[in-house]
Amino acid sequence: MAIGAVVARILTQYSDKGSKAAQKDIKKLGANIDKFAKKSAKAFGIAAVASAAFAAKIGKDAVQAAIADQKSQALLANSLRNTVGASDAQIVSVEKNITALQKQFSVVDDELRPAFGRLTAAFGSTAAAQEALQIALDVSAFASVDLATASDAIIKASQGQNKALSKLVPGIGAATLATKDFGKITDKVSKIVGGAAATRAGTLEGKMAGLKIAFGEAMETLGYALLPVLEKFATMLTTQILPKVEAFVALNKDKLAAGFALAADMAFKLLTSAIAFSDWCANNMGIVKGMAVLIAGMFAVGRIAAFIIAIQGIIGVMKLLQKTAIGAAIANAFATSGVSIALGAAALATVGLGAYTVSKMMNPEAETTVSKGISPRGNSKNRDFSVTPYTPVTNALSKFTTGLNDATKATKDKAINEAAAKKNLERQKMLSGSTSLAIGQGGKLYMPNSGRNVIVNVAGSVSTEGDLVTAIVNGIERTTRRSFGTVGAFDRMSAI
């Protein structure tokens, strides 16, 4: 169609495009409606919750108002019966009068009833009390005090005490007061304050108070409707539910008491154990940390059972070693057992902290030696113990255990040989009686006299204990760097 031209359409038809657009629009409309519906439902839901809460509050307030009103009525009725011997009909009449006064002067019945009760007691009749109440209402409005104050002032005036009333109504006059004639005084007061209550009720404040009273009355009405339900519930609670609870308690009081005692005892024991455990942890923080790191590392590789078996093997061997020899003997055993230092060191490096912890647990004195022997040197990167591959660890552990077994056996053999050699020397000494000494090869051994230094001449090298430990450490570090990277356990161990 030409652009910019005047187009006069003669024939018009529906279009596929139009239909699709229509469908799209309808779909969009539907989506919008759904959206609106969801929002509306949500909004209505919120409104429902709010209205439910509001309804609950109204119900609660209504019930409370009804209870208070019921209590107020009952108190007044009781007072009237006791003071003037009022009948039920009179009480009903008084209630009607109070209700009328409430509406007329916008004063709540909760104020009217006590005032009326006191006035009735003071004057001895409901009729006189009603007249006095009317005056009290006017005085209350005139002096802007509550009805109780006004009615008390009138009661005192009836008893010859005019001070309170004269303060509330200053224009009574000294002459009138001096007469101490309650009739004259009330007449004077009525002339001064007459109509004050009605005037106050006609003001905006009074109307608002009337509105509030009307609302309160509505609440009381609602509450009176709800009271039977609550009374029924309370009755059911007291007559059915509580007796069953009491019966259950009476029947099972011993068991309950025993149960409570047992629970208390268990709690005490648990607490005591916990305190003891915490004390032990505090005193053995190094072990705790070491074991924690060890277990954490093994958890990381996920083969706890295999590790425990391996550790048990190590512990057994180390216990055996403790019994036989430590230090240089172990180093010699390492050197002579056929297991390379590097391999053993690799195992130690892998389970360094575990071995350290175990050895520390078995022999606290060994701490110094071991901690000095495995110092945190070398690469500072990749110290995460948890990333150590498991298979090399178990393999190294296995080999290390085997190595220790062999070392133990060699140590024992050496000890036996030394004992045999000693016996042999003693025997030769006994035979030769010579004081010269030479330890040589070929099975000829000579024992020097006591107090002399011994020069040992053997094939290979002989190191001191410290040198051997240093060699082990170096081997550990070399192997660690080659095989596993740096093992963070060393650093953790040093931090302990």
Add this chain to the structure above:
Amino acid sequence: MADEVIVLSGIKETLDALKEFDKDAVKRFNKVINTELAGAERDAKALIAGVAGYNDDNTPMSGWRKADAAKPSKTVRGGKGWPGWDTGVVQSGIKKTKVQGKVRGDYTTSAGALLNKTAAGAIFEIAGRKTKPGFGGGSGSQFLRTLANRFGKASRVVWRVVDKDKDRIQANVARALEQAKADLQKHLQGERAK
């Protein structure tokens, strides 16, 4: 300008389906539309001819130049200046069309329309539809007033024809469409009988 719109439904679908069975029926239907639109076009062109006969110089007004401005005012029509009135050109700008055009908000499109394509023809067609001539003069007031006095209110060419003949045209086309649908139905029933 007529406000009411009579929408014909099923023109395209009917013709597409009918094309499979009876091309002559399609031709007959198209002939009806073409004839009606051609008649409308002819009437619109006749109106232009009548306008041209109002003055001796074959223009709607004596001051309306026959050719476009040599030095157009920059403020008129975006610098194109006032368009000249050439009766032949304006008549040639009156066209019938069956192009659908864009779909409107009421999901309809055109199945047949008259176009008034030239600038002079468009001005003559709709001048004064929106802007009413004032009493205090002004550059366009006299033009609009004269135009209205001589040729009536806006919608002076194609819309006038459409307003006049639309009902007849639509009735004829609708009748032809019903006939085409009946033909299609007949063919469909025949196919079903086979």
